Each structure stands twice: as C-alpha cells, then as structure tokens.
Amino acid sequence: MPSKRLPFARFLLQSVLLGLAAAFIIGLLVPEAGPWLRARLGLTGVAGQPSQNVPAQHPPAAPHSYADAVQRAAPSVVSVYVNKVITERPILLPNPTMQRFSGITLGLPRQRLQRAQGSGVLVSPDGYILTNHHVVAGANEIQIVLWDGRVTAATIVGSDRDTDLAVLKIDGNHLPAMALDHEIPLRVGDVVLAIGNPFGLSQTVTQGIVSGLARSQALLGGPENAQSFPAVDFIQTDAAINAGNSGGALVDAQGRLIGINTFVLGRMSMDAEGIGFAIPAATARAVLAQIVEHGIVVRGWLGAEYSDAPAGSGNLPPEISHGVVLTGLYANGPAAQAGLRPGDVLLSLDGVDIIDQFDLRSRETAAAPGTEVTLAGLRAGVPFELRLQLAQRPASRPG
Template sequence: MQRPFRPLMFLLQSAVFGLAAAFVILQLVPGVAGWLRGGAAASAAAPLHSYADAVQRAAPAVVSIYADRVVTERLLIRPDPTTQRFSGVTVGPTRTRLARALGSGVIVSEDGYVLTNHHVISGAEQIRVALWDGRVTQAQIVGSDAETDIAVLKMDGSSLPALVLDPELPMRVGDVVLAIGNPFGLSQTVTQGIVSGLGRTPLNQAFSEDFIQTDAAINEGNSGGALVNASGQLIGINTFVLGRLNGAEGIGFAIPMKIASEVFREIREKGVVTRGWLGAEYGDAPVLPGAHALEGPRGVALTGVYSGGPAQGVGLRAGDILLEFNGVPVEDAASLRQREAELPPGSRVRVAGLRAGVPFQTDLDLMQRPPAGA
C-alpha cells in the first residue's frame, strides 16, 4: 500500500534539497541574485541587430559640403505689346546671384583629402566643409573628373578621422549597406538598405559602368557621401538616385572603391586623370546573319570617327567592326571603353576587324581622352 507514495516522497525530498542548496549559495555569495537578475534584464534589453558600431566608426569621416557659385541670369519683364507680337516673351537685363550646392564628402586621409562628387563642386568659386564636430573650414579643389563624377578636395588639418580606400573589399548582392551624408542639410544622416546590384550601367553613362546599385535612401545632399558596409568600411561614394519622376523608387547608385581609389590616386599625383583614347565612338556590333547571339564576342561597330584622332589617322571609319584590341577579342563596347581608358596616352595598340566583310588590322597610338562633353 505504500509503494504509490514513494515517487511523491522522492519529489518532495528533491525540492527540499534544492531549496536548501539555494539558501546556502545565497548566504555564501550575496551578489549572485542581483547578477542573475541583471544578466537576464541585459539579455532581454540587448538589440538583436544594430549598426551603431558601424556608424560610430564611419560617420566622423563624413563631412557636409557647401559649394558657392555665381550664376548669371536674364530677367523677364512685363511683356511689351510690340515685342510680344513677335516673340511672346520680353527679356530684360542680366543679373548675378549666389547659388549654393549642397553635398557630402568623405575624408580619406588624415591630412585632409576629401572625396566627393564632381557635380557637387563643378563651377564652385568657394567651398566650405563642415566636419562632424561642428567645425567649418575652407577647401580647395585638387582635381575633378566628370566622367566618373569624382572630385578630390584638400582642407587643412591633421589627425583627422579618415576611411580607408580599399578596392579589394568583398561585396555581394544582398549585403547590408548604410548611406551616410547630408540630405537637405540634415548632416550626419544615416539610411540603411542592401546592395541591390553590381556592375550597373545606369542612364547610358559614357565611362563609369561599374556602379553599385542600392535601395538605401540617397536624397538631395547625399551626393558624395559614404556608402559603408555593416562593419563601417567604405565601399562606395554615393552619386545619384533615379527619382520618382523616372518612375523609379529605391534605386540609387554609388561609385565603387575600385574606380574611386584609382581616380583619387591619379588626381592626387597628377591633378588630372589620364586615359587612352581611340578617337572614335562605337556601340555593340549587331549579330551577323546566320550567327547565334550567344556564340561569343562579336566586337563593336564604329559609329563615328573624330577629326584629328588616332582612328582617323590610320583610316578607320564609321561602319568598321573592331574584333580585337591589342590581340584580345573585343566582347562589347563597355569592355573596350574600359580597356582603352586603362592604357596611358601614347600607347601603341593593334586593332583588327572587318570592313564590309573584309578582314583588316592596323596599329595606332592612343591620345589623351578629352574631357567629357568636349
């Protein structure tokens, strides 16, 4: 009759022993209860995901840029009946006014070199830089490159917080990124997103065809700011966004470190970026009749040849198909543009291709690529 009570007695004995052991421990180590309570509360309060450390590491190197330029404009006056009869618009005298461009920049050396966008400082007569701690100083333009939209500024200072230019940082689609800048004058603003794409060519850019695409918000004033990874390392320089006027939302672009670091090096050393130039415009060659679109490199078709350029000097003309550049097959217009730009002016290269179906090859000396828009 006593057997059914044996398990109950065992449980009661275990409970009594546990309570006694806990009492002894609390007496011997009085602080253990508070430690346990504090540890549990800290674990409950600890955020699951936070990028505060990355922001703290990167944000001090991001500055606000105010570029002042003088703009000349012609005033409109009240229409005169006589002139309105012919033109419909009556213009008055010209006037000048001060226009201010708002942007961001990234300190990339402790002695005050700053990377920003060319379009932020283009035409500026005075540039001011506001640092993370509220200090404001003047900056000078070291050099600017419109094709990559990169400009290098220099301000006075030493032991400044700087982000490292590392073109070899790994990056994958889906990585978390943070955009830090000065949107609408709200300095040190951080937005978060992911890498949406790599190697993008938005808006038919003439040279920079390796943009990082991100959905991190890039607003007016973010241009030239930092795009960093979840560790606070610099992976890109924010440049522009496709706005809602284009039917887009959440599509921004940044210049990768592979391009930005090379442009920075050349501008710092030479003041300008030097690029080889064929002296011709070209696009991807059409697929020939009977050929398959996926058979491999099909070259580029010349659409125009510049007067006085290397291509014209050796007799190349519109309609020619270039299949090889320096002995390497030409895959498409983007790869050829990059390969010619990577060679210094004066380099002798051999090009081969077809003219009206007849093979040809010739040697030419590359020239310095003229500025964008020249």
C-alpha cells in the same frame, strides 16, 4: 555456494545505491556536471551510444544595432556647401505686345548666387576629401562642415566628370579619414549604410542592402548634372539616397567604406523607388591617386565614338555576336590617323574579343597614353588588322 554469493550481492547493491545517491546529490549541487561528463565521454547516457543530438552550428546572427559601424564611419563624412555664380539670360518674347503685357523685364544678362549642398568623405588625415563632380562643378566657393561642427574652406584639387568624382582639400592634420586601401568583397544582399547630408540634415544615416553589382548599363541615364562614364560599374542599393547625399559614404555593416553615393534612378523616372547608385571604392581610389598626382585622370583614347555592332553591320557574319561599330572619328585622333573609318566593325583588341562598347571603353581608358594596340575587325565584310597608338583622353570629352 549461495552463502558466499550473498555478501557479494549485498556489497554490489550497496555500491549501486551509494553511487546513485552521490549522483543525485551532485546533480542537485552542480546541475551542469551531467552534461559536461556526457560531452567529455561522447555519450548520451543511453546504452553508451555516441550522441546524435549535437546542436547545429549556425552563422552569427545579424547585429541588433549598427551603432558601432556608424560611430566608426560617421566622423569621416562631411557636409559640403557650394556657392555658384550663375548667369541668367533675359527671356525674349517674339511678339512686342506680349513683351509689353507679360510683366517680364527685358535687359542685359544678370548674375545671381546659387547655393547647393552635398556630402563628402575624408580619405586622408591631412584633409583630402572625395565628393561628386556634379556637387562642386562651377563652384566659386566651397565650405566644409566637419563632424564636430567646425567650418572650413575647401579648394578643388581636381574633378573628373566621366566618373562623377572630385577631390577637395582642406587644411588639417590627424583628421578622421576612412581607409581606401583595402578590397572589401561585396555580395548582393549585404547590409549597407548611406551616410550624408540630405536636405541639410548632416550625419543622416539610412540603411539598406546591396541590390546589384556592376551596373554599367545604368550609366546611360546617369546623374542629371554630370555626363557619366560607361566604364564605371555602379553598386546598386536601396539605402535611401536623397538630395544632399551625393558624395557621401556607402559603408558596410562594419563601417568600412565601399562606395561614394552619386545618384538615384528616381531623378530620371518618377516611378522608380529605392534604386540608388554608388561609385565603388576601387574606382574612387584610382581617381583619387591620379588627381592628387596629375590634377586630372589620365586615360587612353582611341579618338572614336562607337556603339554595339548590330547583326549585319559591315556584313557581320551571323555567327559573330560581339564587337562595336564606329559611328564617328575625331579629326587628327589616333583612329583617324590609323586609317579607321565610320562604319568599320571592331572585333578584337590585342587579340582579345571586344564584347561590347562598355568592354572596349573600359579597356581603352585603362591603357596608358602612348600604348600601341592592335585592332582587328571588318570593313564591308572584309577582315582587316592595324596598329595604332593611344593618345591621352581629353579631360572633357568632345561632344
């Protein structure tokens, strides 16, 4: 019996040694063969147990350069140069002696040329440009400098002070326009690039992140040269926005347009730093469509001014913490004609609670002129309900 087992044991030993030698040679010649075989078999090579050391899947790393995004977006950003003729009135000093020795020459009002600069974004291949209202307000002449250095004149198609947006038109075809026909979801922390013409340095790019979204309250201290509109929800960013960036593009890390830069908080507060705002692309798209079609932005209008209703307004019950109080009515406006009065508290529109003045302004302006709405509220603590027909909001708001 032992004599029969000896040849088998010798054969088995030779097979093992031959296999190890073959594995050694394969390992030297093809190093990746071992991991590949273990991965195919689902083994670690230890007792045939499934591998527990599979590398974790990590999200793709941020790009080391945003050059591709800039190359994609920058040709759509133009520099805007504006000439304005302004009238200067003489300074009148109350004391004749002071007038004599002040060195100030008194006389008739005189006109002088004022130059301003900003940025714009080509949004159609045939030459429509979005920029800020405050950049072109009062312009007598507008010159556009394209990405390749060409200079051309522009005309104002329409301007909307409420959103601080304006639409310009230049002659041209097959221009490198940026798309406005898609929705790009944004999150706080997303990388963004601001492209514009700060201080005349065209095609300047600054980088930052989305610092906040839906910044309606920031509109209370909007651009110096424009009366902002409370229905706009700004994108807040720390990408540097300087004089001349107004009207330029805010793009994401892929070079897609997400907003039109408009102002920085630092203009109102010397202590603010890195707090800039852009008008969302969705708002810009809606304004562009209306201005191209109508020359103005068509909005619904109640014909009333209002503010948030403080507790106790109109005997407001303590359990109600929403609504607005009317602070003024425009003569012959829809609210006045419907019988509303200053001091009335509005609590709902078409059966939906009015959260605050920004909520009502947004819903009011989103409705088409001629729309009939139902308002419910309190007058001296007594509930009331009435219907009125919205008018078209004046292009420049009264007051």
